[in-house]
Amino acid sequence: MNQSPNNFNFDDHGLNFSDLEGKAAKELQEIENLSPESRERLSIHKKQLERLIIYLAGFGFGVGLLLAIVLTIVLNKLGLTKKPNQLPPPESEKLEQIKYHPNQSFQELNFL
16 A cells, blocks of 8 residues: 555646547558458457447347336336325225214223
8 A cells, every 4th residue: 555646747647639639640540551351350340349239229228118117017006106186095994983972981982
């Protein structure tokens, strides 16, 4: 963990636009100087990568669509897509009416 202190001098290591232009020109020159076999391999690899990206995007879209459909079905089955005032009252939680007479004591009340 003996790291030398950073001098925060970005001028030494920074890239100028002219440096980027020079590197791009060198890379372009290297591509132009490639043999026909290398160019053909490069184009084949490029097409394969394009196909791979398209397949991955299609696969992601398909999985997302399938997940959305399944989630919608599950939410509908559970009744989570309805507004609260549209839900039927639950039958298990119906309250029984308690008959209360003013002269009746608390212990005599029948709650169940």
